[in-house]
Amino acid sequence: MxxxxxxxxxxxxxxxxxxxxxxxxxxxxxxxxPPLAVFELLRDLSETYENVHRGQSDASVRTTEMFEASFDTIATWINAASRRTLSMHRSTTEAINAAMYSLMADFRDGDNIVTTLMEHNSNYVPWHALCREILPRFGRRVECRLAQFDHETGELDLDHLASLVDSRTKLVCCTGGSNFLGTKPPLATVRAIADASAYPQPDGRRGALLLIDAAQLFASSRVDVERLDADFVAFSFHKLLAPFGVGVLYAKEALRATLPPFLYGGDMIAEGRVFPDRVEYNELPWKFSAGTPNILGVIASAQTLRLIVDMVGADAERAWFRTDDPLSPxxxxxxxxxxxxxxxxxxxxxxxxxxxxxxxxxxxxxxxxxxxxxxxxxxxxxxxxxxxxxxxxxxxxxxxxxxxxxxxxxxxxxxxxxxxxxxxxxxxxxxxxxxxxxxxxxxxxxxxxxxxxxxxxxxxxxxxxxx
Incomplete structure (x- = not known):
């Protein structure tokens, strides 16, 4: 290394x-x-800034092209299959909440969620609220279970985690890297534990879904979602040199296609497809992009990733910053x-x-x-x-x-x-x-x-x- x-x-x-x-x-x-070059980029973008997917002007077309290319850059960075797996949010916190609200209607009476005592509040409090405050109003009892960690080593107690997962475990939530202990749990083992659940998912497969809070992992590790095989991965760009205000929720495309949106209105609606008796949603990934997004923030975040490649000299053949060219894995x-x-x-x-x-x-x-x-x-x-x-x-x-x-x-x-x-x-x-x-x-x-x-x-x- x-x-x-x-x-x-x-x-x-x-x-x-x-x-x-x-x-x-x-x-x-x-x-x-953030690097000075990113602030300079934002200043330059403001000269031709326009909304995306909402205009025929040259400025709108170009801004839309850069915005959509940013999804491709981010997908490559985490080795996601395509932009269709991504949705943009304000933070990791909002990304996890988006997963929670999209899954909410699928929980059945008697289900459980398993997470850990080492989680950031953002990967515990939403699930606590779902089980203790939201679902009880609909007459559904869902339990939130907490796996222990070793007080001396800070390592996740995998045996205890496995003991909490049963046939009614719909979801396992785990940090990819603790922001207090520094622990990096063995996520392949966590994936196997989640798979051991016999929970019948809506798509017909059996096993618990896995959500990884990768906010800290993303900052100093190569996050490869294909290798992780997680159903959801959430992270933010302000942990890796970009400005505030952009978080990402990755979800497997087959799962995302079946989930309802987190927010409704605006760009998540298929153009002209609102009727008194039905509303048709936009194609992925825009199905999960309600309203005007943080356009400049998304572009700046994706360009920051490109700038990192240039700053550390990872590619001697060319410069990537301020381009939309397909990024080299x-x-x-x-x-x-x-x-x-x-x-x-x-x-x-x-x-x-x-x-x-x-x-x-x-x-x-x-x-x-x-x-x-x-x-x-x-x-x-x-x-x-x-x-x-x-x-x-x-x-x-x-x-x-x-x-x-x-x-x-x-x-x-x-x-x-x-x-x-x-x-x-x-x-x-x-x-x-x-x-x-x-x-x-x-x-x-x-x-x-x-x-x-x-x-x-x-x-x-x-x-x-x-x-």
Whole structure:
């Protein structure tokens, strides 16, 4: 796995505004910083901006072409069969809610949903609401079951997960990467557990549907929906250098064709096909695109993916940014391999440094295990909020909160349910990591390297840096 050379990283960092203010941005699990080139693209697009699928002007035709090509870029990026599998939403949260509302009418009395205690609230609260608030109003009892995780390793308890899945399990929901623990569950095993359910789906097959919250996974891994074989995959672009406001729900085409829309009106209606006795819907993917979409946001998000390929030098033959040409899957693979390698190196470095601080506990898998590029921790006798404020005073932007992983914080007995978290992106440098670690050490009043780095962690960091 190749990591970035210092000169490559310097060139990447020069394409962002935040280094000019000496900001150490380590709150990337919440949102990343967009490149300057994306803001310039948005400015240029505004000169010929028009609505999509709603005009015959040159501006409308061109904007529509770019908007539709963006679906193709995104489909290639996640190795989806076609744009017909995608719908655009405001966030991962809304994408998961879209899946929930589309599935709602299919639940039967006595069904159950299985999810986990390590989920982001957005992949638990909608299912809790469905089972406890919405479906009971229709006289249907559906149970929401929660799989445990190992408190020491942060790994999902697969045996417990399997024990919760039975013949009435319609849906299994699982994170692809925890935004608190950093855990990356073995999704192939989760898929097999879901398949073991004998639940009869509307299309005639048996087994539970699988929904993956890939918000964190998408930021530092090659998300291949064909390999995952999930029925639904949700993610957002603001975790991977794009501006706010665009989330995606992937769904298998055969499933999407049978589901009712999440929202009704506008572009999801077939042109001229509204009658007093019936309404006919548009073809996929526009069946799930009610009203005017976030046109510029979708275009900018897809173009950001192309820009990432260019920034990391994944394709020496050509430049992809600001084109609509079919994106090369090989270029995507190469780009995300570099992103993943860089993220892993930074994460291991941070874990090694933080482990040298007395009284500090790092949550989740140990160094060397598969991890999202974040480290959440607490220090004995110190409020995580005070630590985060002290880091901010030194120019290091972290986050103290439950990180919307409230169930996991409660399950670990953390009181108040909060931790401090640093998280990394493509533009972070080893120096950023060192400054963050030194800021934590200073915040808790410990001298530099007050305790030696454990040998296992030290070897892990050295191994990563040699790759």
């Amino acid at each position: 190749r990591t970035l050379a210092s000169r490559e990283l310097e060139l990447i960092r020069s394409q962002f505004a935040f280094p000019l203010r000496d900001r150490i941005v380590t709150n990337n699990a919440a949102s990343t910083q 090989d270029a995507v693979d190469a780009a995300m391999e570099i992103v993943a390698g860089h993220a892993a190196s930074l994460t291991h470095r941070a874990m090694a440094g933080l482990a040298s601080i007395d009284g500090l506990r790092i949550y989740g898998p140990a160094a060397g295990a598969a991890r999202t590029p974040l480290v959440a921790f607490n220090v004995d006798g110190h409020s995580p909020f005070d630590i985060a404020r002290a880091l901010n005073a030194q120019g290091v932007e972290s986050r103290a909160a439950c990180h919307c992983a409230t169930l996991a914080h409660h399950d670990l007995g953390i009181d108040p349910p909060a931790s401090c978290r640093v998280s990394f992106a493509l533009y972070n440098s080893p120096e950023d990591v060192d400054r963050a670690v030194d800021a934590v050490r200073d915040a808790v009043g410990q001298s530099f390297r007050s305790r030696p780095i454990p040998s296992a962690l030290q070897h892990s960091v050295e191994d990563v840096e040699r790759v």
